Amino acid sequence: MVSDRLSQITNALERVMDPELPFLSITELGMIRGTEIDDEGKAIVHLSPTYSGCPATDAIQEDIRAMLSQIDSNFEIKLVLSPAWTTDWIQDSAKEKMRQNGIAPPEGSSADKSFLLGEAKSIACPQCGSNATKLVSPFGSTACKAHFKCKDCLEPFDHFKCI
Amino acid sequence: MNSENHQLLLRLGDDALILSQRLSEWCGHGPALEEDIALSNIALDLLGQARSFLTLAGAREGLNRTEDDLAYLRSDREFRNALLVELPNGHFGDTIMRQFLFDQFALLRYECLAAQRFDLDVAAISAKALKETKYHAEHSAKWVIRLGDGTDESHEKIQESLNTLWVYTGELFEPDTVTSYCTNNGLISDPDQLKSQWLESINLVLEEATLSLPSSEWMQCGGRNGIHTEHLSYLLAEMQVLQHKYPGAKW
Ligand SMILES: [Zn+2]
Numbered sequence: 063m064v065s066d067r068l069s070q071i072t073n074a075l076e077r078v079m080d081p082e083l084p085f086l087s088i089t090e091l092g093m094i095r096g097t098e099i100d101d102e103g104k105a106i107v108h109l110s111p112t113y114s115g116c117p118a119t120d121a122i123q124e125d126i127r128a129m130l131s132q133i134d135s136n137f138e139i140k141l142v143l144s145p146a147w148t149t150d151w152i153q154d155s156a157k158e159k160m161r162q163n164g165i166a167p168p169e170g171s172s173a174d175k176s177f178l179l180g181e182a183k184s185i186a187c188p189q190c191g192s193n194a195t196k197l198v199s200p201f202g203s204t205a206c207k208a209h210f211k212c213k214d215c216l217e218p219f220d221h222f223k224c225i
Numbered sequence: 226m227n228s229e230n231h232q233l234l235l236r237l238g239d240d241a242l243i244l245s246q247r248l249s250e251w252c253g254h255g256p257a258l259e260e261d262i263a264l265s266n267i268a269l270d271l272l273g274q275a276r277s278f279l280t281l282a283g284a285r286e287g288l289n290r291t292e293d294d295l296a297y298l299r300s301d302r303e304f305r306n307a308l309l310v311e312l313p314n315g316h317f318g319d320t321i322m323r324q325f326l327f328d329q330f331a332l333l334r335y336e337c338l339a340a341q342r343f344d345l346d347v348a349a350i351s352a353k354a355l356k357e358t359k360y361h362a363e364h365s366a367k368w369v370i371r372l373g374d375g376t377d378e379s380h381e382k383i384q385e386s387l388n389t390l391w392v393y394t395g396e397l398f399e400p401d402t403v404t405s406y407c408t409n410n411g412l413i414s415d416p417d418q419l420k421s422q423w424l425e426s427i428n429l430v431l432e433e434a435t436l437s438l439p440s441s442e443w444m445q446c447g448g449r450n451g452i453h454t455e456h457l458s459y460l461l462a463e464m465q466v467l468q469h470k471y472p473g474a475k476w
Contacts, residue, residue, distance in 0.1 A: 073349055075476060082271070111268075111273075113270060113273060113353075113357065114272075114273025114274045114277060114350075114353055114354060115270045115271065115272045115273025115274070115276070116269075116273065117269070127333040138249070143277070143349035143350055143352070143353055144345070144348065144352060144353075145347030145352070146349075146352045146353040146356060147353075182462075183311070185377060197258075198259060199259035199262065199264035200360065200363070200364055201262050201266040201267070201364070202262070202265070202266075205266055205269055205270060209259065209262075223360075225356050
């Protein structure tokens with residue numbers, strides 16, 4: 063019974079998409095840190111926000127509520143800040159989808175701080191695959207992205223920052 | 226609840242909130258589109274940090290105050306931010322220098338807070354904030370170097386920014402009962418130690434930027450005790466106007 067309920071919830075959460083990256087679910091982005099049923103029978107969803115000030119966090123909580131209220135009447139979302147969300151939690155399938163949607167996914171491990179320190183490693187262009195790309199601005203269209211330009215196909219693109 | 230802990234949370238929350246409000250004034254006015262976006266992004270990160278700290282402060286004080294109550298319904302004398310963050314934006318160089326001096330301080334403060342185990346809620350918020358602050362600090366340091374080691378005009382202007390802002394940096398390391406509470410409980414290193422680390426980091430960048438450290442010893446303080454410059458009142462008037470005019474308004 064309990065495991066049925068949990069797997070229903072897990073399945074429903076896989077259908078909650080990120081409002082900024084609508085082709086990715088919050089599960090694929092590693093934002094769901096677990097689900098459980100507490101002693102009083104309430105389902106608890108542990109959600110890890112990507113950035114402190116990400117405006118999508120409020121929208122995501124509303125979307126989770128809307129999705130879960132179709133199948134469950136007793137649940138609560140708890141924000142987990144520790145350990146802090148990291149791009150290491152993004153599933154590999156999501157990285158491929160990012161590429162298909164014109165976003166260069168985070169490369170390597172967040173433990174590698176070379177990008178942060180300005181020693182930009184080569185980020186492949188998601189349009190043509192060229193490694194001849196240039197950082198235009200470390201701050202992009204949303205908190206989680208940096209802005210790049212491809213020197214070969216000349217297209218601008220977003221890079222999902224590695225944190 | 227412990228009043229020093231409450232003061233610490235207000236300092237952290239108010240520094241982030243007021244600087245966020247200041248930076249967001251650049252939205253639509255940045256010198257280049259990329260910079261406009263960068264400053265707005267930084268403002269957004271800071272707002273998120275402020276929300277977490279003020280929510281925690283409200284939850285712990287037991288007066289049923291939310292983050293919004295603390296942001297919108299306190300008067301200037303109740304704010305505990307450092308004077309540095311409330312100063313007007315000035316020109317782009319002034320904003321960058323203010324950001325640089327603050328980022329290098331915030332970095333050290335968050336490193337301590339993220340590593341300690343005395344206050345786990347604060348450690349969790351700080352660990353997240355630290356990741357964001359590293360990014361901000363990298364950005365402001367690069368700009369300081371670019372402007373300082375740039376043209377004669379940009380060099381002269383940003384040296385002037387440093388000279389003007391300098392008297393507001395002493396307050397970041399002013400010892401009082403709250404910093405003693407932090408040091409005694411292993412939350413943050415003692416102010417003297419923090420200050421020498423901070424000087425070491427800013428000197429590295431200033432040297433590369435060919436800028437010189439002002440020699441003035443006299444420092445302005447007051448923000449941590451609620452004695453602010455007139456600039457904070459104008460900032461709050463704009464930030465709080467809606468909640469004053471329509472109390473409890475929601476949208
Ligand atoms: Zn390309």
